[in-house]
Amino acid sequence: MTEHPPLSRQIPELAGKYAKERKDDPLLPADLQYAGHGGESVVFRVGPKEGREGTHRRLVLKADMHYLKRGLLRDAYTRWETRPRTTSNDERIQEGAKAMHEQEDDSIGMEDVLDREADFMKALLRSFPSDQILPTRTVISEVPVTPEVACEILGREDLKDLASSSTVRVPTIVRYQEMIPERARMLKKEGGENHDMHSFGFRYVERFDIPLNEYQRLNRMTFGEREPFDARLFYGFLHVGTVRLLEDSYKDQDLANRLRDMVQHMITFTKTSDKMLDLAGGGNVRVYKNNEGKWTYLIVDPFADIEWTGVRDVAQRLLGSTRVDTLAGSDFLNAINYARALNGMARILGLEDRLTFLSGVDVHLDKQSEKHLFFLRSRHHWPDKKVFGKAQGTLEATVPRKK
Numbered sequence: 001m002t003e004h005p006p007l008s009r010q011i012p013e014l015a016g017k018y019a020k021e022r023k024d025d026p027l028l029p030a031d032l033q034y035a036g037h038g039g040e041s042v043v044f045r046v047g048p049k050e051g052r053e054g055t056h057r058r059l060v061l062k063a064d065m066h067y068l069k070r071g072l073l074r075d076a077y078t079r080w081e082t083r084p085r086t087t088s089n090d091e092r093i094q095e096g097a098k099a100m101h102e103q104e105d106d107s108i109g110m111e112d113v114l115d116r117e118a119d120f121m122k123a124l125l126r127s128f129p130s131d132q133i134l135p136t137r138t139v140i141s142e143v144p145v146t147p148e149v150a151c152e153i154l155g156r157e158d159l160k161d162l163a164s165s166s167t168v169r170v171p172t173i174v175r176y177q178e179m180i181p182e183r184a185r186m187l188k189k190e191g192g193e194n195h196d197m198h199s200f201g202f203r204y205v206e207r208f209d210i211p212l213n214e215y216q217r218l219n220r221m222t223f224g225e226r227e228p229f230d231a232r233l234f235y236g237f238l239h240v241g242t243v244r245l246l247e248d249s250y251k252d253q254d255l256a257n258r259l260r261d262m263v264q265h266m267i268t269f270t271k272t273s274d275k276m277l278d279l280a281g282g283g284n285v286r287v288y289k290n291n292e293g294k295w296t297y298l299i300v301d302p303f304a305d306i307e308w309t310g311v312r313d314v315a316q317r318l319l320g321s322t323r324v325d326t327l328a329g330s331d332f333l334n335a336i337n338y339a340r341a342l343n344g345m346a347r348i349l350g351l352e353d354r355l356t357f358l359s360g361v362d363v364h365l366d367k368q369s370e371k372h373l374f375f376l377r378s379r380h381h382w383p384d385k386k387v388f389g390k391a392q393g394t395l396e397a398t399v400p401r402k403k
Contacts, residue, residue: 034146034148034149035060040064040065040066040301041062041063041064041065041175042062042063042065042068042143042149042153043060043061043062043063044060044061044062044063044143045060045061059176059177059178059179060176060177060179061143061174061175061176061177062174062175062176062177062301063143063172063173063174064113064172064173064174064175065153067106067109067110067171067172067173068143068145068153068170068172069153069154069156069157070100070106071106071170071171071172072145072150072153072154072163072168072170073096073100073154073157073159074100075164075168075170076154076159076162076163076164077093077096077097077100077162078097079162079164080093080097080162081097092158093159093162096159106171107140107171110140110171110172110173111140113173113305114138114139114140114173116305117138117303117305118138120273120275120302120303120305121133121136121303123269123272123273123275124269124273124299124302126272126273127265127268127269127272127273128265128269128299132296132297132298132299133298133299133302134177134178134180134298134299134300134301135177135178136175136176136177137175137176137177138173138174138175138176139173139174139176140171140172140173140174141171141172141174142169142170142171142172143169143170143171143172143174144167144168144169145167145168145169145170146167147163147164147165147166147167150163150164150168151163177300180286180298180300181288181290181298183197183288183289183290183291184197184286184288184298184300185197185286197241197286197287197288197289198241198242198244198245198286198287198288199239199241199242199282199283199285199286199287200239200241200242200245200262200279200282200284200285200286200287200297201238201239201241201242201279201280201281201282201283201284201285201341202237202238202239202242202279202280202281202282202337202338202340202341203237203238203239203280203281203337204237204280204333204337205218205237205337205340206333206337206373206376206377206380206382206383207380207382207383208236208237208383209383210383212369212370212373214233215369215373216365216366216369216370217230217233218233218234218237218340219340219358219365219366219368219369220362220365220366221233221234221344221347222234222339222340222341222343222344222347223339223340223343223354223357223358223359223365224361224362224365226362227362229347229348231348234344234348237337237340237341238341239281239282240282241282241287242282242345245259245287246259246345246348249349252295254294254295255287255295256349258287258295258296258297259287259345259349260349260350260351262285262287262297263342263345263346263349263351264346264351264353266342267342267346267351267353267354267355268353270308270338270342270355271355274307274308274309275304275306275307275308276304276306276308276334276335276338277299277302277304277338278301278302278303278304279338279341280334280337280338283300283301284299284300284301284302285297285298285299285300285302286298286300304334304338306331306334306335307331308335310328310331311328311331311332311334311335311336312335312356312357314328314329314331314332315332315335315336315357315358315368315372318332318368318371318372318375319367319368319371324375326379329375329376329379332372332376333376333380335357336357336358336372338355339355339356339357340357342355343355358372
């Protein structure tokens with residue numbers, strides 16, 4: 001048995017050592033290898049030099065997109081003020097520079113996020129087995145950003161011409177993680193996706209052009225018990241990998257038991273901690289077969305900075321004429337889809353437990369659904385070009401199962 005500390009404790013030290021190693025070598029192009037980005041973070045690979053093996057290969061660094069973008073904007077505006085040059089959007093740049101000066105230092109906000117995330121992880125470890133949560137260490141640190149990455153991020157704000165021509169260091173929230181086990185990765189094999197791994201999550205119902213009567217029926221199915229369950233309607237708003245999992249569970253009792261256990265843990269976690277998991281879009285929870293061929297799951301990026309009781313209060317306020325701000329509206333969108341998805345899956349899997357979000361008899365649910373659908377579509381300018389009614393996969397059944 002090794003006496004070395006687990007890798008999760010060594011992550012910051014290993015990443016720091018590697019960043020210094022690259023900095024001292026002028027032949028290497030950047031401090032960290034840019035690996036891509038998503039809606040929430042920019043991912044850097046912390047790996048060995050060309051041809052070298054080592055533990056660094058097992059690490060990734062995820063830099064928070066929100067604060068990374070703000071830091072790059074601040075850097076860009078500062079350099080523009082020092083050496084102003086004519087651009088295609090001078091007026092907007094001047095307004096942005098002024099706004100950055102008027103706002104508080106981001107360090108206070110980042111410290112608050114770290115505190116909330118630490119509380120979240122403690123609650124997560126109370127509700128889930130530790131070996132089914134990917135080890136993560138979250139800190140505030142400066143991240144080296146190459147000109148190419150800066151151009152990509154600033155380009156989203158139509159400020160690509162303000163990107164630095166050299167690598168800049170930007171303070172942001174950084175999450176160091178162990179590499180995801182190979183069997184849990186979203187790999188591509190010949191003929192399509194890795195069929196031993198599925199992503200678990202949902203898609204935003206309100207983004208589709210779902211008719212009001214179908215939206216009301218969907219909510220009666222997932223927030224009530226009287227409406228007959230229509231799997232085709234429900235499956236249309238889940239991640240395609242989740243649909244496959246539910247379909248396969250009709251034929252695989254081991255998978256059905258694992259999904260039932262996982263969904264129950266998720267519902268219990270939210271009820272007991274007043275917190276939500278980030279299941280939007282899929283990818284943050286992986287369900288896969290381990291090396292022994294047994295189904296298991298891994299929670300990769302679960303942190304959703306949304307207070308459950310707060311968004312339930314928003315749902316009630318929307319029934320009146322109370323004004324709801326933009327942030328509360330976005331949190332509400334995530335919460336109603338989160339509760340709808342888990343409740344629907346609980347019904348399919350034969351679980352009795354539910355998340356209470358909308359409540360009342362069917363007539364009351366229909367009234368709430370109408371107001372909420374109008375609010376979310378007007379706030380987000382939806383529906384977009386997505387087509388309603390195209391459920392994913394081939395449905396095996398249209399009725400819930402008993403345990």
